[in-house]
Structure formats: C-alpha cells, structure tokens
Amino acid sequence: MEIFIAQLLNGLSLGSIYVLLVTGFNLMVLVARIVQFAYPHFVVLSIYACWEVLQLTNNMFLAVLSCIAVSVILNVLSEPIFRRLTNRQDVDINASFVVSMAIALVITDIMSHSINHGFPIAFPTSWIGGNLVRFGLITLSKGQIYALVGGIIAVLIFFYLLYQTKQGRVFRAMAENRYAARLIGIPIVKASIFSYVIAGLLGGFIAILFSILLGSASPWLGEFIALKVIAVSIVAGLGNLKGGLVCGLLLGVVEAMAMGYISGSWSNAIAFIIMLLIILIKPQGLFGVKI
Amino acid sequence: MSLLLYYFLAFSAVNIFMCWTIYLPYRVGQLHFLTVACMAITAYFGGFAAREWDWPFALVLIVGIGIGAFVAFIPSLAIGKAPCFSVVIVGLTHIFIVKTVIENWDLVGGTVGFFGIPPVEYLLPITYLLLIIVGFFIYRIEHSRLGRAASVVFVDKDVATTLGVNIKSLGMFYQIIAGAIGGMAGVLYAFLIGSLFPEFFTFHVIGALMCMLFVGGHTTMWGVVISAPILGGLPLLLPSTVASWRQVIYGVLLILIILLRPEGLITRRMLSSLKRKNKW
Numbered sequence: 341m342e343i344f345i346a347q348l349l350n351g352l353s354l355g356s357i358y359v360l361l362v363t364g365f366n367l368m369v370l371v372a373r374i375v376q377f378a379y380p381h382f383v384v385l386s387i388y389a390c391w392e393v394l395q396l397t398n399n400m401f402l403a404v405l406s407c408i409a410v411s412v413i414l415n416v417l418s419e420p421i422f423r424r425l426t427n428r429q430d431v432d433i434n435a436s437f438v439v440s441m442a443i444a445l446v447i448t449d450i451m452s453h454s455i456n457h458g459f460p461i462a463f464p465t466s467w468i469g470g471n472l473v474r475f476g477l478i479t480l481s482k483g484q485i486y487a488l489v490g491g492i493i494a495v496l497i498f499f500y501l502l503y504q505t506k507q508g509r510v511f512r513a514m515a516e517n518r519y520a521a522r523l524i525g526i527p528i529v530k531a532s533i534f535s536y537v538i539a540g541l542l543g544g545f546i547a548i549l550f551s552i553l554l555g556s557a558s559p560w561l562g563e564f565i566a567l568k569v570i571a572v573s574i575v576a577g578l579g580n581l582k583g584g585l586v587c588g589l590l591l592g593v594v595e596a597m598a599m600g601y602i603s604g605s606w607s608n609a610i611a612f613i614i615m616l617l618i619i620l621i622k623p624q625g626l627f628g629v630k631i
Numbered sequence: 632m633s634l635l636l637y638y639f640l641a642f643s644a645v646n647i648f649m650c651w652t653i654y655l656p657y658r659v660g661q662l663h664f665l666t667v668a669c670m671a672i673t674a675y676f677g678g679f680a681a682r683e684w685d686w687p688f689a690l691v692l693i694v695g696i697g698i699g700a701f702v703a704f705i706p707s708l709a710i711g712k713a714p715c716f717s718v719v720i721v722g723l724t725h726i727f728i729v730k731t732v733i734e735n736w737d738l739v740g741g742t743v744g745f746f747g748i749p750p751v752e753y754l755l756p757i758t759y760l761l762l763i764i765v766g767f768f769i770y771r772i773e774h775s776r777l778g779r780a781a782s783v784v785f786v787d788k789d790v791a792t793t794l795g796v797n798i799k800s801l802g803m804f805y806q807i808i809a810g811a812i813g814g815m816a817g818v819l820y821a822f823l824i825g826s827l828f829p830e831f832f833t834f835h836v837i838g839a840l841m842c843m844l845f846v847g848g849h850t851t852m853w854g855v856v857i858s859a860p861i862l863g864g865l866p867l868l869l870p871s872t873v874a875s876w877r878q879v880i881y882g883v884l885l886i887l888i889i890l891l892r893p894e895g896l897i898t899r900r901m902l903s904s905l906k907r908k909n910k911w
Contacts, residue, residue, distance in 0.1 A: 370681035375716060400801050424890055434662065434715050438841060439889050445838040446882035453876065563834045574720045609731040614722040620706060 346478040347592060347600035353484040354590020356491025357549050361569045362576070362584035363498055364542040369579040370515035370630065371535035374422045378625040379415075379543065380569055381562035385447055386411040386547035388557065391461045392631070395554030400467065409552075415540035418443065419533055423535035428442065444562060451559035468555040483553040488551050494542065495585065501538070511535060514601070515630065557625035564608075571615045577625030589613070637755065639867050641823040643860040644758045649836075650818035650844045650855035651769060652809040657780035657849055659802050660788075661715055664722030664837050665706060666813030667728045669699040671832040673817030675739050678748040678827055688751045692818050699814015700807050707806040711799035726832060733745050733829040745827040758819050765812060777804065835878060839863070842881035846888045848895030851902055858896070 368376045371547065390407035394400070418440075425435050452458040463601060471483025502508040510531045513521040522528050572591050576583030591611060598607035616627065649670065656663035673695035680686040680694070706725075710718050734742050751757070772778050780801055783791040788798060821827055843862050847854025862881065866874040888895060 384687070387716035405828060419889065421886065428893070433888050434660070435893060437662070437719070438845060439886055441838060441841060441884035442882040442889075443883075444882075445835070445878045448834075449882070450877065504788075567720075567727065570716065571720050571724060574717050578714070581704060605731050605735060609728050612724045612727050616728070619717050619720055619724075620709040623710055623717040625717075629714070 342478055344597075345369055347596045349478070349480060349488075350484060350599075351596030352589065352594035352598055353447050353487040353491070353553060353578065353592070355555065355589035356437050356488055356495070357546060358493050358572060358589035358592050359425065359500075360491055360546045360549075361565065361630060362588045363534065363581060364539045364546070364570050365573055366481065366579050366581050366584050366630075367539050367542075369513070369573070370581075371511050372419075372532050373426050373433060373460060373518065375433060375440065375570075375578075376418075376422075376442040376539075377566050378418070378441075378562075379539065379572065379575075380565035380586055381447040382411055382418075382446045382540075383416040383543045383547045383550065383565070384557055384559075384562040385414060386544055387551045387561075388451060388455050388461065390465060390551055391557070392455070394464065394467060403467075404548055406459060407547045408541060411544035411547060412537055412540030415536045415543060416533065419536045423500045423529070423532065444566060448559050448562055454560075458559060460556055462556045463551055466493050468552060483549075487549045489552045490545070492563055494545055496537075498542065498559045499581075507531075507534065567609075571612070571619070574625055575615050577627040580625065580627045580629035581630075583625065583627030635867060637705035639860070639864045640755055641758070642863050642867070644755075644762050645816050645820045645823065646840070646843060646859035646863040647762060647855055648765065648819070649840050649853060650847070650859050651765065652813040652816065653840055653844055654852060654855060655769065655772075655809045655812075656718070656779070656802070656805045657844070659784045659805055661710075661718040661802060662722070662805070663703075663718055663806055663809055665703055665718075665725050665806070666699075666722075666809045666816075667832055667840075668722065669702045669810045670727035670817035670820065671690075671726070671729050671733065671829075672702060673698050674821040674827055675733060675745060675817075676820035678745050678821040679821070681737060681749050682747050683842075688754075688822060691822075692815065695814045696811045697814070697904050699781075699817065700811035703810020703813070705804040707810075711803040711806065713802075723837075725833075726834075726837075730829050730832055733832075735853055737762075740827070742829060743828075746825070748821050748825045749816060750825065751822050752901055752908060754819075754822055757901075758823065761815065761819070765815070766852070766856075772808075777801065779872070781805065789810040838878060838885075842885045845895055846884055848897035850899040851895050851897055852899040853902065854895050854896055898905035 361383070365376060365379050368374050368379065389410040390403045391512040393406040394403040397403070421439060422436055425439060429534045455461070473480040502511060510521070510526050513524075513526060514528060514531055518528060568591065572587045573584060594614060595607060595611045598610040602610060649666065652666035652669075653663065668725060676698060677691045680691050681688065686694075706721050710721050713721075733739055739745050780791065780796045783794060784796060784798055784835050791798060839862070843855055845860045846862065847856070847858030862884070865880070866877045
C-alpha cells in the first residue's frame with residue numbers, strides 16, 4: 341500500500357508536468373494552428389541553458405531567468421517560420437509537423453554535439469534539494485512537491501488566462517474560427533505571437549520543474565517527451581485542453597505505477613502500449629478533436 | 632568493389648525502399664512511420680532465421696514481406712482513415728515498443744546488437760532487381776484508379792467520398808503495401824549490412840527518410856530515387872567531422888524545402904511538362 345501511495349504521489353507530480361506540456365502544445369495547435377513537435381525540445385534546450393548558467397555563475401536566480409528567457413526566445417523565433425507556413429494555401433497542418441520535426445532534429449543534434457560533449461547533464465544537489473518528508477516507505481522530495489504544487493498553480497493561472505481574461509477570449513475565438521476572428525477585428529498575427537510567448541513562458545516553467553524533478557537531462561530527452569506529449573494530445577483529442585489535463589495526469593500516474601511494479605525500460609513501454617490501444621480504438625481521441 | 636561504394640549502393644537502395652514506404656501512405660495524407668517498426672521486426676527476424684535456423688534468403692525474404700504486411704494490416708483496421716497525427720503516433724509508439732522489446736531480449740542480442748548474419752551471394756544485384764520490380768509495381772499503382780483515387784483523397788477527402796472512393800479501404804491498402812515493402816527492406820538491410828543495432832531504428836531514421844522524401848518531392852515516386860542516394864550517401868562522402876552533423880544538415884534542408892518549395896524538387900507538374908515536351 342505504501343508503494344502504491346508513493347507511486348501515486350510520484351505519478352501526480354510527473355503528471356502535472358505532462359499536463360503543462362500538453363497545455364502548451366495544445367495552445368499552439370488551437371491558436372497558431374501548428375503541431376509543434378519541437379516544443380518539448382525547446383523545453384529540454386531551456387533545461388540545458390539553465391544548467392550552463394548554473395555551472396558558470398552558480399546563481400539560481402540567473403539560472404531560472406535564463407531558462408525562461410531561452411524558452412520564450414526559442415518559441416518566438418520559431419513563429420515567423422510557422423506563420424509563413426500557415427499563411428500559405430498550398431501547405432497544410434501536416435507541414436508544420438514536418439518542419440517542427442526538422443527543428444527537433446537540429447536541436448537534438450546540436451545538444452548531442454556541443455553541450456557537455458554530448459553527455460547527459462546532472463544538476464547539483466543544491467538545485468534538486470533533498471528529501472523533505474519521509475514516513476514509512478513514502479518519501480517526498482523537494483522536486484516532487486515543487487512539480488505538483490507548481491504544476492497545479494501554472495494550470496490554474498493558464499486556465500484563468502484562457503477563460504477569464506480578454507486575451508483568453510481572443511485565443512478562444514481564434515481557436516473556434518480564425519477568419520471570423522479576423523473579421524470582428526481581432527489582430528490575429530499579434531495574438532498568435534502572444535500565444536508563442538505564453539507557450540514559451542510555460543515551457544520555461546516546465547523546464548525548471550523538470551530539472552528539479554529529474555535532476556538530469558540528456559539530448560534525447562526531447563524526443564522521448566515529444567512522443568509522450570503528442571500521444572497524450574492525440575489520446576485526449578488534438579487541441580482539447582480539458583482532455584489534455586485529464587490524460588496528462590493519467591499518463592503520469594500510469595507511468596509511475598508501472599515504474600513501481602515493473603522493471604525499468606518496460607514501464608515506459610507499458611504507458612505507450614496503453615496509449616496505442618486507446619488510439620487504435622478511438623483515433624479521434626477520448627474527448628474529441630477541437631480543430 | 633570498394634567497401635565505401637558497397638555501403639553507398641546498399642544504403643541507397645534501402646533508403647529508396649523506405650522512402651517509398653512513407654511516400655505511399657502519404658498519397659492519402661497519412662504519415663505512416665509504422666513501416667520503420669516493420670523494418671526493425673523483419674530485419675531481426677531475417678537475421679535470426681538465417682543464423683539460427685539456417686533459412687535460405689529467398690524464404691526469409693518472402694516471410695519477411697508477409698510479416699511486414701501483417702504488422703501493418705492489424706493497426707490499419709483501426710487507422711485506415713484515421714487523422715494524420717493519430718497515424719503518426721501509432722507509428723512512433725510501435726517503433727518505441729519494438730525497440731524496447733529488442734533491447735530487452737537477449738536472444739536477439741539486446742542493446743549489444745545482433746551479429747553474424749550469413750552473407751548472400753549477388754545480394755546487391757538482387758536488391759537492385761527488387762528495387763526495379765517494386766518501383767514498377769508502385770508506378771502501376773500510381774497510374775491506376777487507386778493512384779488517382781489517392782490523389783483526390785490527398786486534396787479533399789469530402790470530394791473523394793462524393794466520388795465514391797472508400798477512404799478507409801484505400802488507406803488500408805496503402806498502409807499494407809507500405810508495410811510489406813518495409814518488411815522487404817528490413818530483410819535486405821539485415822543481409823546487406825550483416826549486423827543489427829536497436830539504436831538504428833529511432834527517430835533519426837525517420838528524420839533522414841522525411842528529409843529524403845520531402846526534398847526529393849512527395850508528390851511523385853521519382854523524387855526519392857534522386858534524393859535518397861544523394862542525401863543518404865552524403866555522410867559517406869563527407870569528412871567524418873562534417874558527416875557527424877548530418878542530422879543538422881537534414882533538419883535545415885527539410886525546413887528550407889518546406890518553406891521554399893513545399894512539393895519538393897521533383898514535382899508531378901514538372902514530370903508532366905517533361906512528358907509533354909518529349910512526347911513520352
């Protein structure tokens with residue numbers, strides 16, 4: 341029972357990060373009309389930036405700042421490329437996926453060549469923090485608590501922005517009908533760029549939580565997370581924010597449970613098999629496609 | 632024949648086969664990466680059957696094609712007309728699951744790799760003969776009702792349905808054919824190279840294949856015939872320091888081609904005008 345509770349808490353922390361990732365990914369699907377496969381790669385590159393700054397300055401505040409800045413800059417820099425695609429009549433949403441795959445390839449290769457000689461990076465214990473609570477077999481680390489609490493707060497802020505603010509209404513209008521939104525005077529290019537900034541901020545925050553929770557990163561982490569994020573997004577229904585919230589949390593819990601009871605590399609395979617079966621049964625996703 | 636030329640010819644042929652396996656389902660708008668999983672399964676099966684059970688190459692090839700088609704057939708029942716990204720995820724998850732199984736299965740060498748696949752005489756000429764046969768087969772499909780139906784589905788699914796095209800059956804057909812060719816490519820790869828490593832069947836292979844397909848041109852089967860040898864052979868010809876950055880080269884090329892020439896270098900329109908000029 342103690343293992344179950346420990347893995348449940350672990351799963352919820354991991355799941356809350358997946359929720360954030362899927363939310364950022366879906367925001368771009370809905371508002372910018374792109375399938376941004378490289379979004380998790382930007383997150384991983386931000387983790388690397390955070391690590392580099394930490395190595396150079398040993399200043400946590402600067403590390404956090406650089407992490408968020410790199411994520412925002414990368415997302416905003418990719419905007420003109422995708423805008424050029426979405427403006428063309430002869431190019432569909434599949435093209436955005438292909439281009440983002442190419443960006444992902446470039447980022448992964450650069451990380452595997454240039455940073456830390458391609459070796460995985462490890463964060464110092466001062467960054468990760470030790471165990472905070474221990475009762476019986478259950479041990480909660482600082483990373484788990486930060487990920488869980490941070491994840492919940494970020495999701496609440498994001499959903500507040502989306503459903504309670506004027507900018508949120510703009511995003512939702514664009515998600516419903518881009519052309520109608522333009523007709524009623526919404527500056528869609530400006531709003532689209534703003535969605536990249538929001539996704540970048542979210543990405544930077546995710547990078548910080550990931551670095552604290554995992555304590556390490558490798559160049560291939562992006563591919564691995566990207567696969568999960570897109571799979572969760574498809575399982576939930578592409579562009580379905582609420583579905584992504586439920587499925588992201590579920591993935592975290594399933595993965596943690598599998599990790600607790602099944603050996604190493606098989607635990608990820610179990611999560612993928614479950615997602616594969618759901619997609620095969622319901623290719624449109626559990627909660628319905630929103631684009 | 633020098634080793635470099637041998638590898639260039641071997642990789643070029645396998646790359647063309649694999650590009651065609653992605654090209655065919657993309658005719659109906661589906662990015663079907665499941666064929667890479669088919670390739671991995673049949674490569675390991677072929678290597679194992681030849682080394683441990685002494686199966687002759689011809690038998691391994693036939694069974695490999697069957698396995699590839701079967702592996703593609705089962706999911707195609709569900710994703711025959713699924714949205715593109717569902718098909719993408721089905722393919723990617725298959726690759727991940729197959730790779731995990733291979734890495735954890737000591738019988739096929741696990742993470743260390745699988746070695747000692749017996750060589751086959753005249754394999755390279757046989758491979759190119761098969762390439763011509765498969766190319767002719769795809770050419771016939773392209774110029775049949777199936778090919779024209781696929782073109783309509785790619786442009787507009789609603790119009791295709793109105794014209795009486797069964798999108799699911801067509802999608803299944805292309806996915807199964809692609810799986811069979813992927814199965815064939817897997818067996819050929821195993822015998823041509825002689826050793827197998829699970830790291831080969833990853834996202835990087837997909838990236839390289841996508842680059843070859845989209846740079847060559849995804850609207851015609853001929854694009855990859857030119858792009859696969861050039862882009863696939865590039866790492867063999869370049870100095871190792873530059874070649875190690877090939878993923879960056881592929882990535883940048885892919886971005887540029889989609890932005891500047893979305894249909895790729897060789898397009899259907901270009902071939903039609905060539906035919907008209909030369910009165911073929």
